[in-house]
């Protein structure tokens with residue numbers, strides 16, 4: 107009898123189980139009573155009436171789907187309006203909306219590098235940047251985390267080469283920020299482009315949540331390009347690339363994840379546009395998200411837990427092992443609190459963590475409940 111061609115999957119699955127690395131889906135009900143500190147809904151916009159109404163209005167006017175790729179029938183006036191408002195809000199010349207932040211990173215990294223180019227990528231970058239580097243066929247130098255000197259040395263070793271340095275603005279595992287000004291200086295000195303993934307900065311950093319590049323005084327700089335997700339602070343779905351108009355034109359003509367992908371669904375575009383308008387109208391939301399993160403961090407460190415100081419709204423707490431992290435997250439859930447759980451291979455340094463995302467709409471009472479639950483269920487307590 108011939109072997110089943112997928113038998114190897116069972117062996118891999120057993121290996122994952124032995125290592126405590128099994129992942130499972132857990133569909134959540136619409137009306138969950140659990141306190142959520144795991145989502146990326148930093149400003150609590152995903153259920154805000156303005157944002158859900160933005161989605162409904164857009165679906166009614168433009169249909170449920172975009173009907174085609176952006177270069178064929180999938181660009182509506184709504185997409186163009188969203189692009190203008192995103193660029194204007196974040197301080198860039200132009201923007202291009204894609205179907206996800208993942209697609210935006212693949213688009214930006216591949217279109218701005220290429221086979222003969224050098225990409226200098228931070229070791230802590232998001233998987234979508236890592237995949238963009240792989241797809242680009244560029245020579246990729248992975249440099250130690252937030253190490254500006256390593257970026258300088260790498261660029262120095264390749265004079266005259268087309269080069270792109272790429273980094274998350276806020277790293278999704280530990281919540282620390284990239285040294286954007288130092289990176290921009292080094293890139294300028296060496297004629298390299300700087301690409302910053304501001305997935306966790308938009309809505310949390312900068313004036314009124316205009317993002318990490320606004321905070322660093324780099325928004326709209328000639329050599330700087332940003333990618334965004336519309337799925338975190340803006341409460342919708344989708345992604346975007348922001349930069350000089352010639353960079354955006356280049357992406358429209360060359361970026362495969364833009365060209366060969368159906369345009370963003372109108373409902374998502376309408377919700378994201380409404381999200382940007384909420385941010386404009388409520389500039390205090392970003393500061394509140396940061397304040398909640400600082401309160402969580404303080405409470406955890408006062409209780410003796412190891413938590414890196416949050417530079418934005420991601421709060422990370424170390425666990426002694428992948429198993430302990432899993433058990434900790436499960437004990438929190440049993441007590442009514444949902445937290446994220448990060449373990450290898452999502453964390454290349456091998457340190458497992460639980461991760462909390464601070465939300466601007468959490469009440470002081472909810473923050474207190476979250477802290478006491480995490481501290482009470484901590485490994486060894």
Ligand SMILES: Cc1ncc(COP(=O)(O)O)c(C=O)c1O
Nearest residue numbers: 206207208232278305335337344
């Ligand atoms: C840093 C970072 N970049 C990119 C993405 C991908 O964005 P999206 O979920 O919109 O594909 C994420 C997470 O989702 C992220 O955390």
